[in-house]
Amino acid sequence: MTTIEVDWTRCDAHGLCSRLLPEKISLDEWGYPIIDGRVVDPALVQAARKAAMACPALALRVERGAM
Amino acid sequence: MTVIADPSQTTVHTFGAPRLLAGVAELGRVDLGHHVALHGEPVLRRRSWLSGATRDVNLLGRGGAGFPVADKLDAMPSGRVNVLVNGSESEPASRKDRTLMSSAPHLVLDGALVAAHALGSSDITIAVHDQRSYESLMLASQERRDTAGVRIVRTPDGFVAGEIRSVINGLNGEGYMPGGRRILPHHHGVDARPSFASNVETFAHLALLSRLGVADYARTGSTSEPGTSLLTLIGDVGGPGVVEVPNGIPLASLLPGQADAPVLIGGYHGTWVRSLGGLALDRVALRAVGAPLGAGVIARPYAGTCVLTEVVRVSNWLASESAGQCGPCFFGLPALADDVAALAAGAGADRLQSLARRVSLVRGRGACAHPDGSVQFISSAISALGDEFEAHARYGSCGRPPSDVLPLPGGVA
Structure with missing residues (x-):
């Protein structure tokens, strides 16, 4: 199972994650990501990794973990 | 005693x-x-x-x-x-x-x-x-x-x-x-x-x-939670101050009088309840009804005072206490405090919807318990103090003198 998580102390509302992973991430009224569930659908794992790598604040974590 | x-x-x-x-x-x-x-x-x-x-x-x-x-x-x-x-x-x-x-x-x-x-x-x-x-x-x-x-x-x-x-x-x-x-x-x-x-x-x-x-x-207290607890009682209570009580006692015994009055349980990350009903000092049971004992604070404003004044005051303070690390808390709590103030000043259903949406935007989106606890204080006030908010929406105020029992740092009594 792959999960996606935000480190809120790092996130600066750049918003790139939402552009790269719109299926999973929208932005709130202040520009911070709203993640639609922690678990990432296998089809979206590649895009999720890209979004995490693109985050200028290194605030997005994509982790493979056991159930 | x-x-x-x-x-x-x-x-x-x-x-x-x-x-x-x-x-x-x-x-x-x-x-x-x-x-x-x-x-x-x-x-x-x-x-x-x-x-x-x-x-x-x-x-x-x-x-x-x-x-x-x-x-x-x-x-x-x-x-x-x-x-x-x-x-x-x-x-x-x-x-x-x-x-x-x-x-x-x-x-x-x-x-x-x-x-x-x-x-x-x-x-x-x-x-x-x-x-x-x-x-x-x-x-x-x-x-x-x-x-x-x-x-x-x-x-x-x-x-x-x-x-x-x-x-x-x-x-x-x-x-x-x-x-x-x-x-x-x-x-x-x-x-x-x-x-x-x-x-x-x-x-x-x-x-x-x-x-x-x-x-x-275990000679004192309840079977589910033996022993005693320290509480801080505030406002219209039997005896304001710090109290040591056996676990399991009915909360009504600590707050005689006013049978049907709003009570804040747990502190500023706590929960407003419409009335004490049959609640007892039992951490598991209080959590189960959505009003955890938290830091052990129980506060009841005096009858005939405007509780919303205090809800606005504490909401503003909670917003000011954000450490500023996490965006949803830093931006969300002041926005929520504004919503609360507007509702207390008579704003109507639209503002209530904006508040409900922001509650969901702040909850669970921070590094510590502050956003969640603050949202608990605000959203429970909205549901438990519905009558008061309605009176304020209708007339712009309830006409009662402001309640002034919840202490804030800096001497705001």
Whole structure:
């Protein structure tokens, strides 16, 4: 199972994650990501990794973990 | 019931025979001689005994989260560990921790020594931020010979700074703020070692439990949660101040009068309830009805006053206490406080919808408990104080004088 998580102390509302992973991430009224569930659908794992790598604040974590 | 007024103007009450506060009504501060006369020397037990006994009496942490102490003990790894006693009472409405530290400091030290011994450690840190508690503990530590491993540290003020993970980060030289990743004290605590960390009152109970044994400890309280609790009672209550009560007693017995009036349970991260109904002092049951006991604060505004004034005041304060680390909290809490103020000034259903949406945007989106706790205070006020909000929406105000019972730092009574 792959999960996606935000480190809120790092996130600066750049918003790139939402552009790269719109299926999973929208932005709130202040520009911070709203993640639609922690678990990432296998089809979206590649895009999720890209979004995490693109985050200028290194605030997005994509982790493979056991159930 | 005994009532005294101690020098900090916190009135202390007990219902039935006091335990944690034994001698406090008579002495004010229980010094070493009186402490030993009342409680004897600390009884040091093995880890397995303490783990079993804390489970038998269902001892729940007294800092707010109410986590089972036995689980915390069992989670501690072996090897070099330490003990962290959190006396950084950062809830502005709560006085119970500083009352305990300033009046019964030896019981806190005993409890810390009991925990440390059980875990094979002598390394104890007590984190405090008010001056009186600090002086009382320092004096107590100098009064006795078994406190060589005890370090007493002053911590900064601030709601978020007093949370245990903030305290650990601060002690480790990283600033008194919670970190972005949820790291538990028993993995990475003080000095980067595993810490058994809990609230001061928890440690005082460990001292009593170790001294009394399970059967005697459980002579008071309820079957589901034996023993006593310290509470801070505020406003229209039987006796305002810090009170030690047996667990399980009906909350109505602490708040006689007004049968149907809003009550704040747990403090500023707590919950407004429409009325006390049949609620009892039972941490598990209170959590189950959505009104956890939190830091042990119970406040009831006086009849005929405008509660919304206070809800607005505390909401603004909660917004100002955001550490500013996490966007949804930093931007969301002021926006929510504005929504609350607008509703109290008579705004209608649209504003209520905006508030409901923002509640969902703030909850669960931060590094610490502050956004969630603040949202709990605000959203429970909206649901429990519906009649009041309706009156304000209709007439712009309820016409009653403002309630003024909830204390805020900086002397706002």
